[in-house]
Amino acid sequence: MPDGIPGTKDEFVVQMKKITKVYPNGVAANQGVDFNLRRGEIHALMGENGAGKSTLMKMLFGLEQPTSGEIIVNGETLNISSPSVAIAHGIGMVHQHFMLVPSLSVAENMVLGMVPTKSGTFIDKNKAIEITKEYAEKFNLHVEPEAKVMDIPVGMKQKVEILKALVRGAKILIMDEPTAVLTTQETSELFVELKNLKNQGYTIVFISHKLNEIMEITDRLTIMRNGRSMGVYYTKDVTKEEISRLMVGRDVVLTVQKDKAVPKQTILKVRDLEYVNEWGKKMLDKLSFDVRAGEILGIAGVEGNGQKELVDMLFNFNIPNSGTVTVNGTSILGMPQQQIRNLGVSLVPEDRMIYGIAASASIEENVISDRSNEKRFNNGPLFNMKAIHEEADRLIKEYAVLCKSRKQHVGMLSGGNIQKVVVAREFSNDPVLIIADQPTRGIDVGATEFIRKKLVELSRSGIAVLLVSADLNEVMELSDSLIVMHNGQIAAYFDDTANLTDEIMGEYMLGLKHQSKEEVRRVCHD
Amino acid sequence: MTKKRQIKFTLIRTLVAISIALLVAALLIFISSGGSTFAEKLNATKEALKQMLIGPLFRMSEKKGTSFEAKRFTEILAAMIPTTFTGLSVCIMFAANQFNMGAEGGIMLGAFVSAMAAIYLPLPAGLHPVVAVLLGGLAVGIVMLIPAVLKAKLNVSEMVCSLMLNYIIMYVIKFLMNTYLADKSKGQIMSFPFRETSVISPIVDNKIFSGSKLTWGFVIAMIAVVLCGLFMYRSRWGYAIRMIGINQDFSKYSGMNVAGTIILSQVVGGFLAGAGGGIEMLGRYNTFSWSALPGYGWTGITIAILAGNNPYMVPLAAFFMAYLSKGCDLMATYAKVPAQLISIVQGVIFLFFAAEQFLSGYKQKLVVQSAQEEIARQNAAKAQEG
Amino acid sequence: MANLLKMLATPEFFWSIIRISAPIIFATLAAIVVEKAGFANIGLEGLMMFAALSGSLVSYYTKSWFWGLIAALLTGVLMSLLMGFFAFKLKTDIILVGIAINMMGSGGTLFLCKVITNLTEGKPMASTTGLITKSLCIPDINIPLISSIPFLGKVISGHNLLTYFAFLFCLLTSIMLYKTPLGLNIRAVGENPNAASSVGVSVLNIKYVAIAFSGLMCGFGGAFMSMAYAQGWSLDMVAGRGFIALAAQAMGGGECLGGMLSALVFGFAQALGIKFSAIGLDSNLASPIPYAITIIGLVIFALIRNNKVKKQHSAAALKN
Incomplete structure (x- = not known):
């Protein structure tokens, strides 16, 4: 079949050719990716977290610039240096985190930056409402123009975002995981609307990893893995199983040597945990599981399926609606972090820069943050500096942190070494339970291998390990038993x-x- | 960046900031100086600047030439006493990211409470000033619980709250003085004299030290510097304060008591300001007659910024400010330039010190230089291995 | 006590509340607009001091209150832009910039006053009170018809031009914030700068406009202090009104009407203090009342806010 010939009904509106993107820190997010869009199609861009699909779309929308490669929109080779260039060429993006101003009305959000005025001075509110209504009707996207954005449900917020792009003349809509925040009801509404747009000649990029949705709504799909395109397919020609195989998989299988686990008594017991987030979406649904001493229980799953919420509950960053969590029989829900730590719970947090470290403090100060009150580090009112120096030097050595000295600021270290500092602290205070949340995300191979070996070693010494990871390689290699969320x-x-x-x-x-x-x-070992 | 480069950068930045401030000062002096011709004005400016920069240590006279002035030097040291305390106070509060402006009211309240203790508490010499100063410090520490607890529990702005407290403290003290505590036999509003036992005496009892009021308070201030340094860098509480100032989320996750530490930093800060007020009062005066906020709190903020919230650097910054202040006073006396020039000089230095991006281009250059050297070294090492 | 009440129930008392509130209202509007743009300007106190000085001086030298007022406004705007430069360009913590301006506003204005007027000889304190005559002050306005209404007329009429401006600006600022594209941009930048910049609104420009507006309001406030409230500038004459305004902004929920009402509460407290001294009580007992009310107001405001958040949370949980 001849493909994308101008003038035909399947002409390409966007062609991205051999796109490579290398970030300043050396990470190659896209390597020679080809991507194209036909007029009037819904095109799925699929891939696991970190596969490079967001980066690709950011380049199309002008938020990032490619290191090499060519972007052709409507036959014209473009240098999309900023979102305004993209908007001027009819490309709009609906971000996963809405770009809306909560206290403004829907209509005001619609016209922000292009406000209609009466005699050049005052906002023409009626005109703004009129515009909103006009577009809402034209595209059958029902919104309340006069309601404040903070008062409307998430589904409507998304419609406002879509309308915002349309009112600025977008013919190509990039939707970044649009259903991630929606309830089932809202999702089916969205699909009706998207099909509607498609029928009116609009082109839609649909970023997602939800297979059922993609089968239902898209015409073609591009699958990405590890920064490369795994091919373009007609949705009707592939099965879910084939997609899943293309999307999920490991290129390099790093193996970690480990003996068979001998699980002992239950340490962490989670029962019927339920949590509904502030927008009314159920994030945890009657979750129950146990983690036993001496085993690594892995939690696999595409991100956004409740893993983050679960970890938040386990360390009192949030409170569930119902359910119980106990560590060695003691309930820890709502307990101050210090007491949770006193029970022997350690956490390697997902976002190391926010929770894991104090960037402008020294390595030494970072490794003692959980134990600064302990007797062994204090002589009366003062610190026992000798003991602290020894502890820091010991941990730096044991965890092979590459640094000039214990006095170096943690923020000056590389990502891998920062994570080693976090891990050194969390693994070294005689934990009974280690919660490792994405412990090797975005760090170099050496540090990754080191941390994984440590986790296995610790679990074999009788510590319970809960490993939450979106990295399939990691979670499958390390876990003794595994749940998928x-x-x-x-x-x-x-x-x-x-x-x-x-x-x-x-x-x-x-x-x-x-x-x-x-x-x-x-998974509940009662 | 290497440590040496870091120090080099800090030094150059400091010098450039001070130079800019002095340049602004020179410009203002030039505009304001007497004289009708350009040359005359220039000459006057030169004289004024000389007084300001050299005057604090040397007497300049046409007949005898330039000679070292011990009295002026001791006066500068004496002037450091209250500002060292407020500087320390602000350091500890700002280190925890608590923008509490209460040092200003704190020093007045501390001075007042200590003065009352000096008048009305019959205690033996030696113990008397100690008790009086401690009471002054405690009173302010307790008052600082108001902004501290409101911040920790209700997230009420500690800044607005402490600013309001400054005014309340001032008026309440004025009211108490006017109504109950003033010595009505005097022409102006002042308290009864302090008991002899409460006096903080000069370090050396000679004309120079007594005249300049360089009392044991100075020694206590320096001891306070060391204690605060130990508290901030060698104790678990100071450590918690600093970590909360750097990253509050990290501190919470690490299991620190965030609310308690926020309160602690402001109470300790309050205590220091109050004790400083007491020491100043009992060392310099023999009756209480302050009718307005003394301004030491604001100077303390400048000192803390110059010191980078590091207690050990406070004496240096306090000395600098006292020197500058003395210089401006002398300039006012001898060169007829108003002494309040210091406010502008102080403000300019403050602004450039606090400006993160000030000389950032230069810093970037140093960082790049370091990075390049690091890479070169690594390459050399690799080449050797290979 | 009855005596006091009788004194309070007079038109003069209400008139004085309005007069005293005027500069606080200006400063509160300054605080409101920058807060809407997403930051705090705690340098209002210093800005007003500089504006007060320049206003009175220019009024004296040009022999015209009008040029004095213009000078005060210009001073406020230029100094606030300087603050913006340090805060936005050199990335200085905006709070520290405010502290620096306040520091300079205290001693620095005295320095400038002494230098410019050459009043240094033998006087530790200087002021421009001796220079400004009634005719160099901003005039009072008698409103023809209203002034003849019993009681109310005496409360409303006969105020300074700038007092009317203060209330007028409450309305104008509110209109600016809610009815013009500029206001929409300011509110958008304050709440979600990413949303604003994603549709081509320059966040930096809007912040400069907001801080310049706060400077303009401080210009009015300062001019009122030295050319209406008092005749001439004197040291620390703003006396914490810039700080009180920060509290009035918070207590008024960040809105113009609320802010104005809060400012009037402070005005009432201050007027009460003046009356206290008039009947022989110590004014020092009454003077701290506005400051204490500020703290209490902030606490009440925080309690209400916390409650609201709690309710929203439980509402979200109940939905399911």
Whole structure:
């Protein structure tokens, strides 16, 4: 079939050719990616977290510039240096985190930056409402023009974002995981609207990793993995299983040597945890599981399926609506962090720069943050500096932190070494339970291997480890047993990871399959 | 960036900031100086600047030439006593990211409470000033609980709250003085004289030290510097204060008591300001007659900014400010330039010190230089291995 | 006590509340607009001091209150732009910039006053009170018809031109914030700068406009202090009104009407203090009342705010 010939009905409106993007820190997010869009299609851009799909779209919208490659929009080669260039060429983006001003009305948000005025001075409110209504009707996107954005539901906020792009003349809409924040009801509404737009000749890029949605709504799909394109397909020609195989998979399998786990008593017991977030979306749905001493329980899953919320509950950064969490029989919900730590719980936080470190403090000051009150580091009112120096030097050595001295500011270290500082602290205070949330995200191979080995070592010494990771390689290699989270529920539990394949994992992660209640319940070792 | 480069940058930045301030000062002096011709004005400016920069240590006279003035030097040291305390106070509060402006009211309240203790508490010499100063410090520490607790529990702006407290403290003290405590036999509003036992005496009892009021308070201030340094860098509480100032989320996650530490920093800050007020009062005066806020709190803020919230640097910054202030006074006396020039000089230095991007281009250059050297070294090492 | 009440129930008393509130209202409007743009200007006190000085001096030298007023406004705007330069360009913490301006506003104005008027000889204190005559002050306005209304007429009429301006500006600022594209941009920048810049609104420009507006208001406030409230400038004459305004902004919920009402509460407290001294009580007992009310007001405001947040949370939980 001849493809994308100008003048035909499947002419390309966007062609991105051999796009490579290398960030200043050396990370190659895109490598020679080809991507194209036909007029009037809904095109899925799929891939795991970190596959490079957001980077690709940021370049199309002018938020990032490619290191090399060519972007052709409507036959014209463009240098999209900023979002305004993109907007001028009819490209609009609906961000996952809405770019809306909460206290302004829907209509005001619509016209921000291009406000209609009466006699050049005053906002023509009626005109703004009129414009909003006109576009809302034209595209059948129902919004309340006069309501304040903070008072409207998430689904409507998204419609406002879509309308904002349309009112600025967008013919190509990039939608970044639009359903991530929506309820089922809102999602089906959105699909009706998107099909509507498509019928009116609009082109839509739909970034997602939800297979069912993609099968339902898209015409073609591009799959990305590790910064490369895995090919373009007609949605009707591929099966979910094929997509899952293309999308989920490991290029390089790093293996970690480990003995078989001998799990002992239950340390962490989570029962019926439920949490509804502030927008009314159920993030945790009757979640129950146990973590036993001496084992690594992995939590796999596409991000945004409740993992973050779960970890927040375990360290009192948030409070669930119902359910219980105990560590060695003591309830820890709502307990101050200090007491949780006193029970022997350690956390390697997902965002190391926000929670993990104080960037402008020294390595030494960072490794003692959880133990500065302990007797061994204090002589009466003063610190026992000798003991603290020794502790810092010992940890720097043991965890091979590459630095000039213990006095160096943590913020000056590389990502891998920063994470080693965090890990050194969290692993070294005689924990009974380690919660490791994305412990090796964005760090170099050396540090990654080191941290993974440490985790195995610690678990074999009798510590319970809960490993939350979106990195399939990591979670499958390290875990002794494994659960897959999907939509705030446990979609699957595997008590042995030895015979697990990428395909099986992909099917559960993307919601194609769901184990029975009985199978899932095995993760509770009562 | 290497440590040496870091120090080099800090030094150059300091010098440039001070130079700019002095340049502004020179310009203002030039405009304001007497004389009708350009040359005359220039000459007057030169004279004024000389007084300001050299005057604090040397007497300049046409007949005898330039000679060292011990009295002026001791006066500068004496002037450092209250501002060292307010500087320390602000350091500890700002280190925790608490923009509490209460040092100003704090020093007045501390002075007042200490003065009352000096008048009305019959205590033996030696113990008397100690008790009086401690009471002054405690009173302010307790008052600072108001902004501290409101901030920690209700997230009420500690800045606005402490500013309001400054005024309340001033008026309440004035009211108490006017109504109950003033010695009605005097022409102006002042308290009864302090008891002899309460006096903080000069370090050396000679004309120079007594005249300049260089009392044991100076020694206590220096001890306070060391204690605050130990508190901030060698104790778990100071450590918690600094970590909260750097990253509050990190501190919470690490299991520190964030609310308690926020309160602690302001109470300790309050205590220091109050004790400083007491020491100043009992060392310099023999009755209480302050009718307005003394301004030491604001100077303390400048000192803390110059010292980078590091207690050990406070004496240096306090000396600098006292020197500058003395210079401006002398300039007013001998060169007829109003002494309040110091406010402008102080403000300019303050602004450039606090400006993060000031000389950032130069800093960037140093960082790049360091990075390049690092890479070169690594390459050399690799080449050797290979 | 009854005596006091009788004194308070007079038109003169209400008249004085309005007069005393005027400069606080100006400063409160300054605080409101920058807060809407997403930052705090705590240098209002210093800005008003500089404006007060330049206003009175220019009025004296040009023999015209009008040029004095213009000079005060210009001073306010230029100094606030300088603040903006340090804060936005050199990335100085805006709070520290405010502190610096306040520092300079205290001693620095005295320095300038002494230098410019050459009043240094033998006087530790200087002021321009001796220079400014009634005719160099901003005039009072009698409103023909209203002034004849019993009681109310005496409360409303006969105020200084700038007092009317203060109330007028409450309205104008509110209109600016809610009815003009500029106001929309200011509010957008304050709440979600990313949203604003994503549709081509320059966040930096809007911040400069907001701080310049606060300077303009401080210009009015300063001019009122030295050319209406008092005849001439004197040291520390603003006396914390810039700080009180910060509290009035918070207590008024960040809105013009609320801010104005809060400013009037402070005005009332101050007027009360003046009356106290008039009947022989110590004014020092009454003077701290506005400051104490500020703290209490902030606490009440915080309690209401915290409650609201709690309710929203439980409402979200209840939905399901």
